[in-house]
Amino acid sequence: MLNIILPILLFSALGLAVLGAVKRFAMWRRGRPAEVDWVGGLLKMPRRYLVDLHHVVERDKYMSKTHVATAGGFVAAALLAILVHGFGLHSRILGFALLAATALMFCGALFVAKRRLDPPSRLSKGPWMRLPKSLLMFSASFFIATLPVAGILPEGFGGWFLAAILAVGVAWGVSELFFGMTWGGPMKHAFAGALHLAWHRRAERFGGGRSTGLKPLDLQDPMAPLGVEKPTDFTWNQLLGFDACVQCGKCEAMCPAFAAGQPLNPKKLIQDMVIGLAGGSDANFAGSPYPSLDGSGKPLGEHSGGPHQPIVALDGKALVDAETLWSCTTCRACVEECPMMIEHVDAIVDMRRHLTLEKGATPNKGAEVLENLIATDNPGGFAPGGRLNWAADLNLPLLADKQQTDVLFWVGDGAFDMRNQRTLRSFVKILKAANVDFAVLGLEERDSGDVARRLGDEATFQTLAKRNIATLAQYRFKRIVSCDPHSFHVLKNEYGALGGDYQVLHHTTFIDELVQKGSLNLGQSKAGSVTYHDPCYLGRYNGEYEAPRAVLKAIGIEVKEMARSGFRSRCCGGGGGAPITDIPGKQRIPDMRMADIKETGAELVAVGCPQCTAMLEGVVAPRPEIKDIAELVAEVLIEATEVPAKKPSLARREAAVEVQ
Structure with a gap:
């Protein structure tokens, strides 16, 4: 019968x-075109x-071993x-191989079931509870x-009754794991996830690479949408990426805005995009809702949408409330944690672009x-002529006077902050x-545009x-340091992407380079106990964790x-324009970070x-003192008059060789 x-x-x-x-591929292809390496990606x-x-x-060692087995x-x-x-x-050989594979899968499934006995709050429940x-x-x-194929049991063992039971079990299993893989359900992530990896919108991330820069809009094409208004405005492989979400909630657990009680949950946001593409409401979402100020969470079932309907409606209910998008600090903690390598921040900024450029709906300040x-x-709206007032007594060399230099010091808009x-x-x-050998642009320097881009104003x-x-094209320099x-x-x-390719260093990386070369005479700090706070845009965005600690x-x-x-x-809490849009939550993100700091017992925070x-x-005192690493290094610099004459530093010797 089983035969x-x-x-x-099957x-x-x-x-x-x-x-x-x-059908699923056709649904993804409703999105805008995207260039992918079709065969190479597969x-x-x-x-x-x-x-x-x-x-x-x-x-996560537990889930890693569980996933490998299952x-x-x-x-x-x-x-x-x-x-x-x-x-x-x-064949008996194939039979024993199948027995080994199913036994391995069964062991892995037991651990999946154990995980689901008391699942952490970040995991979605609902249909996922039946997966084990x-x-x-x-x-x-x-x-x-x-077993009969492997010769362990005789053919026809158990008769019709066992065959019927096995047929029901097989039908259950293949329905969930084969049929459900492409029609919806928990196993959907396996099919969509594999293709998402093949045709990922940031293929540079694979093989140890890094890709974190936002992609520019084509502002010259009058037909190109200015950001994303409706689900089909996303590129098709972005929609594919959303569909790959496994709803593990690791993004939710790491999101600072969610932890602060602001109305953002990156996992639900991605699921809302899936709902919007297919059409429907969020009533069946089985995870944590967006936080609300009263602590109960935003009610489910009140938001809905479709593939050609606005994601955010400023005058009524849609898929997502605007304040959800403006809560994001663009810290990329969600992206860093996502095992399916989904690009949450790209999606959020794409939707912000529409609100800012098309609707003029950037909130608060x-x-x-x-x-x-x-x-x-x-x-800050400060008079541009005051950009170098902080250095009136420093006699800074201007690049306009020198025309060329080794290091261009990019001052940034911190020049207006005391x-x-x-x-x-x-x-x-x-x-x-x-x-x-360094110089600054002085009054020729303008804002880098970071805040404008994160707020969605791609044009500015x-x-x-x-x-x-x-401006930079007029001069010659080797590196930019900021x-x-x-x-x-x-x-x-x-x-x-706009034609400006430069070698750029963060000042801590450059200071570490100077230390390694022996270019600085340094004493020992008396700062006491110190902890270091990793900036998101230095660490997660650019992978620099070691240089600040080495300094x-x-x-x-x-x-x-x-x-x-x-x-x-x-x-x-300071990235992505979050202090400007200022979406309220139950607590402030910097207060949470300060709590992390106080747990170390440190007296000073290096930033x-x-x-x-x-x-x-x-953050309201009492709290540890905050100092930039440059300040800590400057405090222990030993002036040349304080030490005996030394041989020229390696940096000076290299410079002398270059001159010769």
């Missing part, structure tokens, strides 16, 4: 799965799955089941059905800041102490960027690491970003 029923069940489920795949997909994806999954066992069992029971290749049962049923049914950037080239001016002056002191960003690129990770990131990773170590500081540091550092400095110093 008749199993092929029918090939029926496969046929329906293929039909579902065609060929690279296995390595991306086994290496890049599992590099993220491996952070997914690996299922893939092997499915292929072998088709050969053995579908095509009737009753389906995995167990699939593996157990095929294991028993294969957003419109004022954007107007200031247009009128004065800085977000607190950040201390950092800038400290870094200038370091540059002079190391005899670095491109205007500022192109003006800066035109004390601001946001300017550093934009200059390094986003100006290139601190060089001046005798032993860093007391926070529980959330490195790539899991908690955002200060490397003016935004982080401002946000952390905005």
Whole structure:
């Protein structure tokens, strides 16, 4: 009986799965065109799955081993089941191989079931709670059905009764794992996820690469949409990426806005995009809702949409409330944690672009800041002529006078902030102490455009960027160094798409380079116990975690690491224009970060970003002191008159060789 029923069940489920795949692919293709490497992407997909994806999954050892057993066992069992029971290749070798695959899958499914007995709040429930049962049923049914093939039990063992039970188990299993993979349900992530890895919108992320710069809008094409208004305005492979979400909630657990009680949950946001593409409401969402100020969460079932309907309606209910998008700090914690490598931040900024460029709906002080950037080239609206007032006594060399230099010091808009001016002056002191050939643009420098771009004003960003690129094209320099990770990131990773390719360093990386060369005479800091806060735009965006710590170590500081540091550092709350849009929550993100700091018992926080400095110093005292790494290094510089004459530093010797 099984020899008749199993092929029918298998090939029926496969046929329906293929039909579902065609329908699902057609649904994704409603999105805008995107260039992908069709064949090459598919060929690279296995390595991306086994290496890049599992590099993220491996952070959770329990789930990594569980996933290897369950997914690996299922893939092997499915292929072998088709050969053995579908095509009737009753070989004992194939039979034993299928028994081993189903046994491995069954063991993995037991751990999935254990995880679901008391699941953490970040995991979606609902249909996901039946997945362990389906995995167990699939593996157990095929294991028993294969015993006669392997010669362990005689053919026809158990008769019609056992055959009927096994047929029900197989039907249950293949319905969930084959048919459900393309028609919806928990296993949908396996099909969509594999293709998402093949045709990812940021293929540069794979193989150890990094891709974090926002993609520019084509402002010259009058037919191109200015941002994303409706689901079909996303590129088709973005829609594919949303459909790949496994609803593990790791993004939710790491999101600073969600933790602060602001109305953002990155997992639900991605699921809302899936709902919008298919059409419907969020009534069946089985995870955490968007937070609300009263603590109950925004009610489910009141938001709905369709593929050609606005995602955000400013005058009524739609899929997503505007305040959800403006709560994001663009810290990329969600992207860093996502095992499916989904690009949440890209989607949020795409939707912000529509609200800003088409609707003029940037909340709170957003419109004022954007107007200031247009009128004065800085977000604070300060008179541009005051950009170098902080350095009136420093006799800074201007690039306009020198025409060429080794290092262009990009000052940034911290030049208008009295607190950040201390950092800038400290870094200038370091540059002079190391005899670095440097210069500044002075009044020729404009805002990098970071804030405008994150607030969705792509037009203002491109205007500022192109003006800066035109200015820089007049001069010769080897590298740009900035004390601001946001300017550093934009200059390094986003100006290139507009024609500005530069070698850009963060000031902590440059200071570490000077220390390694022996260009600085340094004493030992007496700062006491110190912890270091990783800026999002230096760490997660650009992968620089070691240089700041190396500099601190060089001046005798032993860093007391926070529980959330490195790539899991908690955002200060200052990125993405969040302080400007100022969406309320139950608590402030910098207050949460300060709680992390206080847990270390540190007396001082070392930082490397003016935004982080401002946000952390905005926390009500008593709290540890905040100092930029440049300030800490400048404090321990030993002046040349304080030490015996020394041989020229390596940097000076290299300069002498270049002159010769």
